Structure formats: structure tokens, C-alpha cells
Amino acid sequence: MSSPARKKVLLMGKSGSGKTSMRSVIFSNYTARDTRRLGATIDVEQSAVRFLGGLVLNLWDCGGQNAFVDNYLSSQKDTIFSNVAVLIYVFDITSTEWEGDLRYFEDILFALRENSPEAGIWVLINKMDLVDKEDPKRRKYEERKSDLLGVDERVRKELKDDGIREVLRCFPTSIWDESLYKAWSSIIHTLIPNISLITAHLTYLRDLCLAVEAVLFESDTFLVIAKSGSPLDCDPTDLDEMEIENGGKELDQQRFEKISEIIKGFKKTSSRNHEQYHGFEAKFDDCTVILEPLTKSTYIMIISVDPRVETGALLYNVHQASAHMVEFASKLPLEQQKCGICRHNKELKYAVGTDQDDSILAWDDPRPDL
Amino acid sequence: MSRNVSQVGESSKTRSTSVPKRDDDSHRQKILVLGWRKSGKTSCIKTVFQNVPAREVPYFGVTQKIEKINYDSIVPLQIWDTPSNFELDQLEVPISTFSTVVYVLDMQQDDSYHESILRFVHLMVKIYLLNPSIRFHMFIHKSEVLSEDYRGENYAEIQRTTSEEIEDFPYKSLLNSNSTSNQHQQQHANNTIGDKWDLEDQQTVGMIINTLISEIRYSMTSVHDVTLRDAWSRVLQGGMEMLPAVESLLLDFTSHSSADNSFLFDINSGVILATDNRHRTDDLSEQVTEYLSSFLAFRDLYKNIKKQKPTSNGSSDPKTEKEHGNPNGIGNEADPEEESEEDNDEPGGWWDDEDPDAPWMTQSTRLMPNTTLALWQFTPYLALVVLLRTETWHARRGTIEYNLTFLRQGVREILSVV
Numbered sequence: 001m002s003s004p005a006r007k008k009v010l011l012m013g014k015s016g017s018g019k020t021s022m023r024s025v026i027f028s029n030y031t032a033r034d035t036r037r038l039g040a041t042i043d044v045e046q047s048a049v050r051f052l053g054g055l056v057l058n059l060w061d062c063g064g065q066n067a068f069v070d071n072y073l074s075s076q077k078d079t080i081f082s083n084v085a086v087l088i089y090v091f092d093i094t095s096t097e098w099e100g101d102l103r104y105f106e107d108i109l110f111a112l113r114e115n116s117p118e119a120g121i122w123v124l125i126n127k128m129d130l131v132d133k134e135d136p137k138r139r140k141y142e143e144r145k146s147d148l149l150g151v152d153e154r155v156r157k158e159l160k161d162d163g164i165r166e167v168l169r170c171f172p173t174s175i176w177d178e179s180l181y182k183a184w185s186s187i188i189h190t191l192i193p194n195i196s197l198i199t200a201h202l203t204y205l206r207d208l209c210l211a212v213e214a215v216l217f218e219s220d221t222f223l224v225i226a227k228s229g230s231p232l233d234c235d236p237t238d239l240d241e242m243e244i245e246n247g248g249k250e251l252d253q254q255r256f257e258k259i260s261e262i263i264k265g266f267k268k269t270s271s272r273n274h275e276q277y278h279g280f281e282a283k284f285d286d287c288t289v290i291l292e293p294l295t296k297s298t299y300i301m302i303i304s305v306d307p308r309v310e311t312g313a314l315l316y317n318v319h320q321a322s323a324h325m326v327e328f329a330s331k332l333p334l335e336q337q338k339c340g341i342c343r344h345n346k347e348l349k350y351a352v353g354t355d356q357d358d359s360i361l362a363w364d365d366p367r368p369d370l
Numbered sequence: 371m372s373r374n375v376s377q378v379g380e381s382s383k384t385r386s387t388s389v390p391k392r393d394d395d396s397h398r399q400k401i402l403v404l405g406w407r408k409s410g411k412t413s414c415i416k417t418v419f420q421n422v423p424a425r426e427v428p429y430f431g432v433t434q435k436i437e438k439i440n441y442d443s444i445v446p447l448q449i450w451d452t453p454s455n456f457e458l459d460q461l462e463v464p465i466s467t468f469s470t471v472v473y474v475l476d477m478q479q480d481d482s483y484h485e486s487i488l489r490f491v492h493l494m495v496k497i498y499l500l501n502p503s504i505r506f507h508m509f510i511h512k513s514e515v516l517s518e519d520y521r522g523e524n525y526a527e528i529q530r531t532t533s534e535e536i537e538d539f540p541y542k543s544l545l546n547s548n549s550t551s552n553q554h555q556q557q558h559a560n561n562t563i564g565d566k567w568d569l570e571d572q573q574t575v576g577m578i579i580n581t582l583i584s585e586i587r588y589s590m591t592s593v594h595d596v597t598l599r600d601a602w603s604r605v606l607q608g609g610m611e612m613l614p615a616v617e618s619l620l621l622d623f624t625s626h627s628s629a630d631n632s633f634l635f636d637i638n639s640g641v642i643l644a645t646d647n648r649h650r651t652d653d654l655s656e657q658v659t660e661y662l663s664s665f666l667a668f669r670d671l672y673k674n675i676k677k678q679k680p681t682s683n684g685s686s687d688p689k690t691e692k693e694h695g696n697p698n699g700i701g702n703e704a705d706p707e708e709e710s711e712e713d714n715d716e717p718g719g720w721w722d723d724e725d726p727d728a729p730w731m732t733q734s735t736r737l738m739p740n741t742t743l744a745l746w747q748f749t750p751y752l753a754l755v756v757l758l759r760t761e762t763w764h765a766r767r768g769t770i771e772y773n774l775t776f777l778r779q780g781v782r783e784i785l786s787v788v
Contacts (some may be wrong), residue, residue, distance in 0.1 A: 033514065033594065118544050133429050176425055212675060247675035255671040266664040273653050276738040284731030286676040305677050 006056045007191050008083055012072075012108060013090030014101055015040060015064035018175065022090070023047075023061055024176050025370075026184050028220050029268060032175040043068055044080070051218060051297070055192060068108065073107055081115035083103040086187060091125045093140065093172075102151060109155045113165055121168040122192055123148055124183050129174040138172065145170045178257035185223045185257065186233065195226055202300075209317050211304040212246040215256060219297050222263050224256040232256070246305050259301070263291075281311040290314045295326045303331035398440065398448035399609045404493060405474035406486040407454035408432075410511045410593070414474055415439055415449050416417055417593045418602050426592040436460065437481050443636045443751065444643050444785065445609055458496060466501040469609050473508045476580045477524055477590070478485050484531065491535040498582060499544070499563045505608045506586045508532070509601050533583045541569045541578065559603040596659040600652070603642040612784050613644060619784070620646040623777040627770045629758040630741075633658050634781070636667070637753050658755045661743050665733055736760055744770075748778050749785075 011019045021035035027049055041063040049057040050051040062072060062080070072080045089108070095101055112119055125141055132138075152168045159165070171183035189195065198216065200316045206214040206228035214228040224232065229248075239248050254256070278301070279292040286305045292315065294300040300321075302314050405411045412430050416422040419441045437451040450468075473490045475483060492734060494506060507702055510528055544563055568574050587608075589601035607613055621633045624646040631654065634644040640663050642655060730747040737743065742763040745755045754777070756770070763770075 089464055129425065246677055250674040252671050258671055259668065262664045262667050266660060269657050269660040270737055273657055278736045278738045280665075280733065280735035282665065282669075282731070282733035284733070285673045287669075287672050289668075289672065303672055303675075305675055307677075 006058055007085035008058045008060065009187075010080070010084050010087045010112075011059060011061045011090070012069075012087065014092065014104070014338045015066075017064060017090040017092040017095075019064065019088075019090050019141050020045075020342050021175050022124070022126070022173070022180055022184075023059060025180060026223070027059075029264065029271075031265070031268065035175060037226075040065070051188065053193070057191070069104055069108070073111055077111055078115070081111045084112060084116040084119040085191060086122065087112050088122045088124060088187065091144065093125050093127050093144070094130050098144070098147075098223050105148070106151050106155065106268075109152065109168075110158070111197070113155055113159050117165055120166055120187075121152070122183070122187050123168055123170045124173045125170065126173050126175075128172045128179065129176045132174075141172050144218075146287055160365055161305060178254055178261045179259040181223060181257035182254065184221075185225075185260070188218070188223050189225065190231060192225060194313065198226045200230065201321075201352065202366050205300075205317065206302065207242060209304060209314055210306040210309050211302045211314070212243060212248055213301075213303055215301045216294065217256075217260065217299045217301065219293065219299050222260040222267075224260065224300070225298065281315070283311065288314065290318065292318055294318060298325070373594070382556055383612060394483065395438075395440070395448055397523065398446045399469045400463075401447060401449045401470045401472060401605065402461075402465075402468050403449060403451050403472045403474065404456060404490070405452075405454070406476060406479075406482065406489065408510075409454075409474045409476040411474045412451055412508055413593050414472070414511065414591065414598060414602075415451055418599060418641065419449065421638070426652070427593050441639070443606065443641075444612075445606065447606075447609075458493065463505070464500075468497075468501065468606055470502055470505045471497055472605060473506070474511050475508060475528065476512050477510050477521070477528070478512050483528065486529050487528065487535055491532065491539055493534065494582065494586075495536070495539055495541070495578075496544070497562075498578070498585075499567055501566075502581075505605075506582075507605050507608075508586055508588050509591045509598070510588060511591050513590045513597065514594045521590070525588070529588055532586065536582045537579055539579075541575050541705075545569055596656045599639070599641050599659055600655060602639070603655075606636075606641055606643060612787075615784050616644040616781060617647060619777055619780045621648070623773055624648070624756070627756070627773050628762050628766060629756045629770070630744060631658075631757040633755045633757075634748075635662055635755060637662075637747070637751055637755045640666075643752070654757070658743065661735065662745065662753065665735075665745065669731065673741065675782065734763070746774060746778075748781060752781070754778075 011023060013019050018035075020038050020041050021030075021032075024030035024035055024038060025032060027047075041061055043063050044060040045063075047059045047061070049059060051057060052201060060080070062068065087108075091101060091105075109121070112121070123145075125144055128138075128141065131140060135141075148168065156165055169186070171179070171186070173179045173183050192198070202214045202216060206212075211228075214299060216225045216227070217223065218225055226232070229243050230238050233253075236249050236253070243249075259289065263277065270277050279290070281290045281292075283289075286307075288304045288306075288309050288311055289301065290311055291299060291301040300318055302318065390490055403411045403415060410427075411425075412433050413427045417427065419439060433451055433453045435453060436456070438451040439451060441447045441449065451462075471494070473494070475486050475490070477483070478752060479486075490508070498506075508528075510525055513525075516524060526640060563569075567578070587604055589597065589604060591598040591601045610616075616634065624630070624632045631648065631650065631707070632646045633655070635641070635658075636643050640659055642659065643653075664697050731753075732744075732746050734742055734744040740760045741759045742758055742762065744756045744758070745753055746756075754774070758770075
């Protein structure tokens with residue numbers, strides 16, 4: 001698998017559905033309330049976000065007014081829809097013109113499937129907070145979802161799908177809770193190169209620490225990148241041995257998104273006092289926890305319920321591991337494979353040679369607009 | 371919650387004093403929450419004392435009748451939530467049994483807040499004349515909807531209007547205005563006012579006006595940030611007789627441990643009960659309040675996991691588990707016996723209830739450039755948060771935790787006496 005450094009991410013959807021709001025909450029540390037200040041996006045706003053040192057997301061936030069959309073579908077079609085890694089299409093659940101929304105979606109889907117057949121497609125049905133009280137079973141969401149899957153199937157049939165086109169994935173979201181982090185983590189997770197390698201290392205580290213889980217977060221967005229053991233959104237019945245033994249079944253399925261939300265909130269408070277969050281350790285109930293920086297762009301969380309484990313031991317292990325974990329994120333190909341997990345990994349060739357464009361701001365560069 | 375109370379009960383029993391039963395409300399401090407329709411009375415109570423998330427606030431119904439909310443904290447509370455058409459004669463108990471009045475005023479309703487202020491002043495004057503020792507707090511609520519500048523202007527404007535209305539209040543009318551109401555209680559109340567206060571006398575009225583104006587504590591609040599908890603913190607502190615004692619203990623601890631600040635929290639509500647009161651700023655209390663709630667939210671995600679029973683190795687050996695029971699924070703706490711040997715005369719103390727193996731939580735967070743926030747749990751309902759330099763933390767952690775055991779004993783002893 002070759003891993004191009006730059007991934008083009010299209011953010012589309014009708015005007016006012018909340019595209020720019022979510023982008024600001026995830027990538028620019030806005031709180032949900034701050035997004036009230038945002039105005040309409042005019043045309044396409046491009047921004048680049050560096051992730052884990054090696055991966056750069058090119059976000060194309062496409063203004064959603066009909067005039068712009070018509071433009072995207074005609075004169076700008078090639079520019080917009082070629083080489084897309086991911087399309088994120090946002091719907092407003094409260095929209096009263098669902099039929100019209102669907103028609104535009106179908107056009108865009110068609111254009112995308114044609115120009116970038118391998119692109120992943122994610123549909124986020126936003127503003128769920130506004131309907132959840134009247135419709136706690138989310139019937140409306142399920143209806144919309146099946147409509148969307150129907151449209152997707154029609155488009156794929158028309159294009160004589162040869163199996164390279166993935167079925168779209170649908171998430172209910174709200175900028176007011178952790179569902180937004182859930183959706184974006186899932187998207188990011190599919191874009192990270194060598195993810196299985198990272199997972200393998202986390203699992204090894206977890207076993208070494210006698211822990212329940214070791215989880216990796218991106219340091220600025222605090223989106224979860226990977227976790228040890230069983231896959232990120234697997235069913236509670238598919239947990240691995242270590243997780244079951246340590247009571248992993250009891251855990252909240254949404255915990256990582258909630259952690260993203262909690263930590264980002266706290267980071268924001270700290271920054272008001274000109275301080276930066278820099279890791280914590282804790283002991284409570286049966287748990288021993290650390291949440292510490294692992295590399296420049298990641299944080300690691302390790303949780304153990306083994307009574308013998310002290311935070312100091314966890315910290316020591318993390319410290320030892322960080323030197324090797326840094327290598328994954330570096331732009332250099334890994335040449336000296338000292339690590340057993342790496343040596344036996346077939347897909348390993350973490351080479352990111354192409355990222356030399358200085359005009360693109362990295363995450364840690366100072367931003368003029370903030 | 372009950373632990374706190376029963377502990378008070380048990381330790382006092384040894385001193386053979388009578389103790390109010392828990393189901394009896396007479397030992398609770400009563401707080402009366404008043405306000406205009408939809409001003410946010412219920413939200414102010416529920417989001418803090420019943421942990422209802424702020425996003426559910428828009429769905430609260432209208433309060434139809436008086437609701438009493440019991441809350442056990444360092445001081446047991448009973449908060450009375452009232453409907454908007456509340457009148458004093460609807461209370462089943464005399465107003466003199468209340469310690470505090472909280473008036474909630476919706477800041478965003480420019481068109482009606484003058485009426486709301488009038489009503490507040492009317493109620494306040496009556497309540498004050500019946501119970502001069504009562505404390506008044508005004509929560510100027512829903513501050514999140516206004517922009518920063520406008521907010522400050524409004525806040526000042528409301529305070530000014532309130533003071534003016536207190537000055538302009540027709541005090542004499544209280545003596546003869548009960549012709550409209552034939553309620554016996556009201557009549558009685560007004561008679562009492564007439565007996566107690568000479569409202570014809572300019573000087574008395576002047577004194578009342580001055581007291582009222584200076585008595586009101588104003589707080590700008592919002593369910594979306596910590597200002598509401600800060601406001602409640604002032605309400606609770608007003609009712610804590612032991613506050614100066616606890617504060618001086620905290621001050622002692624803080625200075626001896628080279629820490630910057632200490633905050634004693636009520637864990638469940640996240641309200642600050644006492645601080646060392648040095649260089650305290652709003653930003654700081656906001657930060658520690660948010661710190662506590664972040665940590666508790668985090669803890670909630672993981673507190674249920676534990677090792678499953680059949681373990682392959684000896685890790686569930688009771689001895690190791692016992693050691694684990696004393697997290698580094700309060701390890702020294704394992705010497706309660708030693709302690710009681712010294713005071714052999716006393717038949718028993720609070721430490722008899724102490725479970726040395728109880729796994730109190732402890733936490734520390736590092737912030738760049740050089741601050742550390744550390745937390746220790748004191749009782750199931752109290753936690754101490756200390757703010758200090760990171761290098762102090764690294765160099766003196768042992769000393770700090772040693773000092774902490776004494777602070778902890780001190781605070782708990784004060785509690786058991788009250």
C-alpha cells in the first residue's frame with residue numbers, strides 16, 4: 001500500500017447544515033457556542049491540517065449555497081472532484097426540503113464516484129440535538145439513512161460498480177456532544193497510514209503494562225487514532241482476552257469521543273490562563289491511569305486495573321516506547337528495523353517523501369487567524 | 371451523601387448529644403429560590419445539585435408548585451424551588467426558618483426585567499422585615515446570550531435599578547395595605563411587621579434601605595459555565611459557620627506546603643466550599659472547577675471496570691489489594707490506630723469510622739509552563755484541589771502528602787463537631 005502524504009477531503013452539504021461549524025470545533029478549538037459567530041462560507045475555503053507529522057489533510061470546505069453547488073457540478077467539476085480521498089457530506093436533520101437535498105446529493109455523489117472512484121464517502125446527519133427530544137428512537141434518522149443508502153446504490157449501479165466503490169457510511173452528529181468526535185475519528189482512522197502497525201505496538205505496550213487498554217490520541221484535535229487490542233468500534237462480544245479479563249465489557253462504547261470532548265474543554269479553559277494541558281496521572285476506584293504525550297503530535301492513555309501497577313511504572317514504559325513510536329510519525333522511511341513487531345509486518349514501508357511544500361501550515365505552526 | 375450525615379450523627383452520639391434524624395428536615399438549611407416566569411430557577415438548581423446536563427435545560431417544564439430539593443453537603447441543604455406566581459403566604463413554614471433567598475433574574479429579557487426587579491424588591495422588603503437575619507443573593511442569569519460589553523452594562527444597570535427601587539419602596543404601605551388580602555397569615559405577618567418596625571420613622575426606614583442595598587450579593591450566572599457554581603459557592607459559604615476555621619486550616623496547609631492555592635470542593639455539585647483565599651481570581655476558580663468536573667467526567671467512564679474474578683496469577687492476592695487500597699496520596703492515613711493510642715481517654719473519634727483501605731481517589735495534572743493541579747479525596751463528598759508549581763510538586767510531594775493527612779484530619783474533625 002502506498003501512502004501519499006496528502007489527502008484531499010471534501011466537506012460538502014447544503015448551506016447552513018453545519019460544515020464550517022464542525023470543522024471549527026474539531027480543528028480550530030471552537031466550542032459549540034462559539035460557532036454562532038460563523039458566517040456563511042463563500043465558494044471553497046481550503047485549509048491544511050497536519051496530522052501525526054506525516055499525514056496532511058487538505059480540507060476543502062465548500063460553501064453550500066445552490067449557486068456554488070451548480071458551479072461545482074459544472075465548470076469546476078474536475079478541480080473539485082478529482083483525487084478526492086474522502087467526501088464528508090453534511091445534512092441538516094431539521095431540513096424541510098429533504099427531496100431537494102437528496103437530489104443535490106445524488107448529483108454530487110455521481111460526480112465524485114465518476115472522478116474519484118476510490119474515495120470514501122461519509123454522510124453526517126447533523127443537528128441531531130434539535131430532534132432528539134421529540135424522536136428519541138431516531139426514526140427520522142433511520143429513514144433518512146435508508147433513503148441515502150438507496151441513492152448510493154442507484155448511483156453505483158448506474159456506474160456499473162466494479163467493487164472498488166465503497167458503500168457510504170452514515171453517522172448522526174451534533175456539535176453539542178461527543179457524536180461529532182465519533183464521526184471524525186472514524187474518518188481519520190481510515191486515512192492514517194500503517195494503522196495496523198500502530199495498533200500492534202499499542203497492544204504490545206498494553207500487555208507490557210498489565211493494562212486494559214492503551215489508546216492513542218492526536219494532540220491538537222484529541223481525536224482518537226488507534227487503540228490496543230480489539231478494533232476501535234467493535235462489538236463488546238469481540239473483545240480480546242486481556243480486555244475481557246480486565247472487565248472491558250463494562251466500558252462505555254462512546255468513551256473515546258467523550259474523552260476527546262472532556263480534554264478539549266479543559267485545554268480551552270487552561271489556555272485562557274495561558275497554560276497548556278500537558279498530561280495527567282490518576283488513581284481512582286480500581287483504576288490507575290495516565291494520559292501523557294507520546295510523540296510531538298500524539299498523546300497516549302493507558303488504563304490499568306491491576307493493583308500492582310503504579311503510575312510511575314506506566315510513565316516509565318511510555319517514556320521508553322516514545323523513541324520508537326516517533327519513528328512512525330517521522331517523514332523518513334524506517335530503515336533500521338530494530339523492533340520485532342515492525343520486522344514481521346509485511347506492509348511496512350512507511351515512506352513519506354513528498355511532503356515538502358512549505359506553504360502549507362502545519363498544526364504546530366502559529367496561525368495568523370487565531 | 372448519607373455518609374456525611376450519619377458520621378456527624380455517630381460521632382456526636384459518643385458525646386451523648388441528641389442528633390436530628392435524617393428524615394427530619396429541621397437540621398437542613400433552607401434556601402428559597404424565587405424569580406420571574408422562565409427566569410431559570412429550576413435550571414439553576416438542577417444543573418448544579420442534580421447533575422442535569424446543561425443541554426437538557428431547554429426541555430424543563432414550568433414549575434407548578436413548590437418543590438423541595440434535599441442536598442447533603444458539608445451543611446445539609448433544602449432548596450425550595452418555587453413557581454412564578456409564588457406569594458409568601460404559600461409557604462407552609464414561617465419565613466424565619468429560611469437562611470437564604472436566591473432571586474433569579476433573566477438577564478436577556480430587557481423588556482420585563484424592570485417588573486422582575488420590582489417584584490424582587492417587594493418580596494425582599496417583606497422577607498427582610500420578617501426575618502432580618504436572612505441573606506439575599508441575586509443570580510443575574512442567562513449571561514451567555516449577551517455579548518461581553520453588553521453583559522457588563524446590563525449587570526451594572528440591574529444593580530443600579532434594584533438599589534433605586536429599594537430606596538423608592540413605599541415602606542409605609544406595608545402597615546395598611548392588607549385590605550386587599552384577607553388571608554389570615556398575611557394579616558398576621560403584616561401585624562408582626564408593624565409591631566417590630568416603626569416604618570413611620572425616617573431613620574428606621576433609612577437604616578432598612580441601607581442594610582438592604584448592602585446585603586444583596588449579585589452574581590452573573592449561566593448554566594453553560596462555572597459562574598453558576600461560583601454563585602452557589604457564595605450562597606453555601608454564607609451558611610457555613612465553620613468556614614473561618616476551615617479556611618485557616620487551608621491557609622496553613624497551603625503556606626506550609628509551598629503550594630499556591632487550595633480549594634475544598636463538594637464533589638457531587640462541584641461547588642467550592644472553602645479556599646485559602648490568597649490571590650484568588652475568577653479565572654482560577656473557573657479553572658479548578660472545570661478541572662474537577664473534567665476529571666470526574668473522565669472517572670465516570672472507567673470507574674466500573676475491575677479485574678474479573680478468576681485470574682491466572684496471584685494478582686488478586688488480598689495483601690496486594692490492601693496495599694493498593696492506599697493510593698500514594700493518603701498512604702500515611704494508615705496510622706489511625708497510632709493516632710487513637712495517643713488519646714486513649716477518648717472513647718472514640720471520627721477515625722473509628724475510617725476505613726484505612728478505602729481507595730480514595732487522587733489525581734495530578736501537569737500544565738505547561740509550570741503548574742500542577744493535584745486532587746485528593748477527603749470524604750466521599752469532599753475533595754481538595756491544590757494548585758502549585760510543578761517543580762515544587764516534584765521536589766516536595768512527600769512533604770505535601772504528609773501535611774495533607776493533618777489537614778484531612780482537621781477538616782474532618784471540624785465536620786464531626788458541627
